[in-house]
Amino acid sequence: MKLFRNFLAAVGLSVALTPAHAGEVEVLHWWTSGGEAKAMGVLKEMMEDQGHTWKDFAVAGGGGEAAMTVLKTRAVSGNPPAAAQIKGLDIQEWxxxxxxxxxxxxxxxxxxxxxxxxxxxxxxxxxDNYVAVPINVHRVNWLWANPEVFEKVDADVPRTLDEFFTVADKLKEADVIPLAHGGQAWQDATVFEAVALAVLGPKDFEAAFVNHDMDVLSGEKMVEALTKFHRMRDYIDPNAVGRDWNIATQMVINGEAAMQIMGDWAKGEFTAAGLEAGKDYVCVPAPGTQDAFTFNIDSLAMFKLNNDANVKAQKDLARTILEPEFQTIFNKAKGSIPVRTDMDMSGFDSCAQASMEAFKSTSETGALVPSMAHGMSTTSAVQGQIFDVITNFFNNANADPKETAERLASAVQSAL
Incomplete structure (x- = not known):
């Protein structure tokens, strides 16, 4: 965003907003997998029921990088959508x-x-003014497992990192892929932050990825976290490079792989496949993170428009998102939990109920921490530097954890 701001200043562009068709609401997002598309379809139907025209602006790419590139181009040209999927500190930047x-x-x-x-x-x-609407809360530090695979090797779903490595070796010996993974930077970071949370604990995790404490970023605990993260590469298959996250989830669904470390949007894929939580698949906190919660809040930022009918549609969109009916239907389809804490969770599955309980409890204990991997803890500039270091480290068989920890601290410092 810093480069984007400098670019705007350099060219001296003003925001000339272009009128659109009356009653149209255009939404830019990157929810394109099966469960995600179904969830967005709910919002589309609700808006059309109110008489508005929905214009879907989906840009594929699980991490949203491609969508942000398109959005910047549209905004600079004076033709932004009514709403765009933007998260965390980037909302304030826009x-x-x-x-x-x-x-x-x-x-x-x-x-x-x-x-x-x-x-x-x-x-x-x-x-202190609302400029975006929260849609849901995702717990990122989840482990998804296929119970049939574990039964075949007579093993339990791991609850600690030590248990993970032990059972992963057993699965590997049985010719089962222990960990389904997609070799993309944001997916590498998702696994890394789960391991880091287990090793660092919530307090030092926040010190490193929210407050950018250089001593923690380069310290002994970070070296340990990197060492254990690097070990994870021994349990993924050679075809992981470039694989989308939902394809990795499908590997767990069909029993090709035993586990996946991924946020609870993965549950939307299990739901779309007609599977039942606690029976056909298992959800437990990522190994070693039972008492912590890394959160990712999906949200739509609302852009300035100058067409009265479109402004009305935009405000109806904002209002609709936080109504209990939409919160219930959307989050059941998406795999997440409602952002409203006054919701009745009795109709949600066991994973969602457990997630809401953890969300409320960790908010009281201080173990509720923003996800670095999903743009909640820091700026996109800092996140990008972390991604580069982590992905290069993970893909280098001979990478040194201590040197990488020092490089991580330097990279974060350079982006501040």
Whole structure:
């Protein structure tokens, strides 16, 4: 975002907003997998039921990098969508540039401040004004497992890192891929932060990836985390390079692989396949992270428009997202949990209920931490530097963990 801001200043562009067709709401997002597309279809139907025209602007790519590139081009040209999937601190960056609209009237009418936890509401605001709408809360530190595979090798789903390595060796001997993985930077980072959370604990995890403490980033615990993360590469298959996350999830579904470390959007794939939580698949916290919760909040930032009918559609979109009906239907399809803490969870599956319980409890213990891998803990500039270091380290069979920890600290420092 820093480079983007500098680019705007250099060319001296003003934001000339282009009128669109009356009542149209265009939404840019990267929810293109089976479960995700089904979840977005719910919102589309609800908007069309209100008489608005939905224009889907989906850009494939699980981490959203391609979508952000397209969005920057559209925004600079003066033709932004009504809403775009933007997360974490990048919401504030877009607001600083003057692109986002004020949603306080919608928020006030619907009592958002009462319905949302402060950690969620604060992320959606810029200078104390709502500029984005939270859609859901994802727990990132999940381990997904196929129970039939574990039964075949007479092993239990691991709860600690030591147990993980022990059972992974057993699975490997039985010619089963222990860990389904996609060799993409954001997926590497997802596995890395789960291992880091287990080794560092929530306090040092936050020190490293939120507060950018150089001593923690380059310290002994980080070296240990990197060492154990690098060991994970022994348990993935050679074809992991470039694999999309949902394809990796499918490997667990069909028994080709035993486990996957991935956020609970993976549950949307199990649901779309007609599988039942606790029976056909198992969800447990990533090894060693039972008492912590790394969160990823999906949200739609709302851009300034100058067509009255489109503004009305945009505000109806914002209002609809936080209504209990949409929160229930969407999150059941997506695999996440509602952002509202006043929701009845009795109709949700066991994984979602466990996630909501953990979300509430860790918010009280201080073990609720923002995901680095999914853009919640820091800026995209810092995240990009971390991604480069982690992916290069993971893909280098002879990489040195101590040198990498020092390189990690230097890379983060350079992006601040």
């Amino acid at each position: 607001a600083k540039l003057g692109f986002l609209t004020n949603l306080d009237d919608v928020a006030s009418d619907a009592n958002w401040d009462e319905a949302l936890p402060p950690v969620v509401a604060d992320t959606m605001k810029y200078e």
